[in-house]
Amino acid sequence: MTNKHDERHMHDNGSQRRILDAILLLAGQEMHGLAPKDLAAGLKVSPASITRDLHNLKAVGFVEQIGETGRYRLGPALVRISVAHATALMRAAQRLEEIRNRYSSEP
Template sequence: MSDKHADKHIHDNGSQRRILDAIRVLAGHELHGLAPKDLVAALSTSPASITRDLHNLVAAGFAEQIAETGRYRLAPGLVRIAIAHATAMERAQNRLTETINRYRTEP
């Protein structure tokens, strides 16, 4: 078995991984979006695969098509998930800091 396949897991799925990679590629292009051909190039895949992936991302509310240009970008709902995560981490950090400060204070 070659090294390339050594880390292959029984549950690996190329289509699912590609759609997750598409989300990563779309990240940072929220203003102008990316054309499907840009995703084809970035993910080294076929136009038909990108068409399916984009359809599923839009249907799930993770991406949206910009009407004026036909390009795609991450949808606000997916970005809100990232913001909610960052907010939760900040709250957790604040709580930890408060606890540490409470234990540092002498009675």
């Protein structure tokens, strides 16, 4: 029988993980972004790997390049996912509050 740790290891993919780690590294860098060399250093990978990752992230709108500096920051597509998630949670909380109010109200 395989335990959870073994199963996770079987499905681990270095390049996919590196892209996700790049997103986490870019979080909080919205104003100034990060240079590709800083991403490469932070992730301990080659500049070629970061160039490839940034190309793919940019292609789907998850990162954008700041024209004036050439640095990268999280892009609109990824931020929209966060906003949609927060909106869904807010709607769920409102619905729950409506239900709570309906059951706690006296006729």
